[in-house]
Amino acid sequence: MKHPSFKILMLCIILPPVLYIFTLQLMENQLQKRYTDEIEDIYIGDTKPLFNGRISLKGAIKKNIDQYLLNQILPRWGADLRVVVTTNHETMLYPDFSGEDDDSMLVQDPMRLATENYNLLNEGLKIIVELEIQHNTLISNTIIIFYILISVMVFYYYYNAGIKRIKEKDREKNRKIGRLIKNQEKYTSRIERINVERQKLSKELNIIKKELDNEKIKADKIETNMIEEIVALEKEIEGSLFFQHEQQNEIELLKENLERLEKSKYRLKAAKNIRKRFNALYKNIKINNKAIDGFLGLPEDMKIKSEEIIHQLNENSSVISIKRKVFTKKSKKTVFEVIFAYSGRLYFSKTKDNKIDLLTIGTKNTQNKDLEFLDNF
Template identity: 35%
Template structure:
């Protein structure tokens, strides 16, 4: 396809794997910080009860951490956290390496309190590491999201390129039809000149015959007849020259038609360059606005006076939207935000809307003649 976005295709091929790898690392890092913060707040529980000897510190730490992960839904997404609680001298508190669920008798309270105090006095350290496999449900969900976004971006780029190619093809066909109509008119004119040539030749022959006859009758009229013959021959030569000029113009028109069938016209190239320059200029001048591609195309199709008036409205939207006089509100099928219509010039139309997150988006610019196509476009936005 002539306007297929190959650069966009390359970006869409390379970007999803990079985003996928970066997202896995980012999610893993974020979850590690969250788990570390949450567990730091709850893994000891109530230290007063520990110092009173009501429960072993080892049992409390294991119970609190296990209860935290039992409530978390991360395990269903394939997240595998590794938690380690140790003392300063590397004595492991969590995970438990023995069964510490035996009941506590009243005679053991003081010993347990003493043990808990000693462990707390040594100081506890909490470390959390996390592994998130690419084949886990969370990893597959991220990959699926990037693939869907990739397909949508490629589809939008393809549709824009196809629409541009169709517009150029329509313009080329229109120009070819005009040139063929000119060729038809020139051919009709040549036929008329051929008929006039035949009449003149017939008249020259008749005059010559009359001249021969009249020479026999009167030599006095010989000079007049010769002048008339010369005049008719001059007219015949002019007719012949005009025929050659018309044939040359037809050949030139045929060459133009062949060129149009093989490559785009200079006017189309200038129009495309003008649209590119206009888009760059508007992106630089009107930084407070989001300008849709349809707006650039619409302004390019306007005359010089209408372009200036359209840009005047866009400048007002960029500096102070309250200066813009709204003609009416346009409601479409299933649209969440209303579109506002502004009139400019004698039949210009500009459509914009306020974005939910703030800011203004200029959707399209047109005239009274293009209003039906513009409204159809707004229904699809």
């Protein structure tokens, strides 16, 4: 900021006259109130001479107010102080425009004068005090000079502060310029070193490029030979893999057949043992091969539940809770469905000799296949 702020400048120009006018008005109001209060206290003075007829009310008011104004300094410095005293009936008491002096008042009859004073006081008195501070007087000039001095001091303060900021910015700018010059010199020397190193590296790079080209030529020859060898090896590997794949397929096929054979043997043995045990335990039940296969396919906990149903069928089939009847399509035979272990399904029919023919055992997942079996039974 090379110059003071325009706002500060305008404030320093505008504020002194504004404050001057405002101060004059404030002083006039305050002084007028003060003079009014003080004159109201002294303008009548002692009422004893008034009621004795030794002095008239006008004379007493004139004497007291004139003496009061004579002792005030501000009117002599330029304050125009005007005092008017009247009765409530608008009888003028001060200032006195009748032209009578104090000597003419003394020759009057005291009783008459006392009566007149009493009557005037009874009418009630009004005091009007008007104060105006004229321009180009000692008071007004002192006020305007005071505000101008304050404005100049404020302007000088901001101007001086702006100069200090400018100087500080200049010093900071010079410091930055000095640092930049030092950095420039340092970077210049570093660039020179880098250029020397760059030239050195460029020479080494050219040498390396030549060596790389030679190595590349050698690598191309080696690569060509290796590719030919790889192609030959890939053909041999393809042949070996094809033969290995065929052998692996044969092995897997043999393993599957062996597993199926072992499972078949185990299942046949288990089915044989189950049939032997059921035939020994449940004399009143004829068990179908499908039922034995279904029983073997159940989890262990469901096997226990299903065998509990088989035991009840063997002992007394009437206690079994039948879910529904299923009618086969082929033999027109009535088949009963029993639920166990929530998802287990057991299907049986009764023979002519009132024995139980256990047809199939399964779960909810095998129900469709079981019903299809029963349709073709």
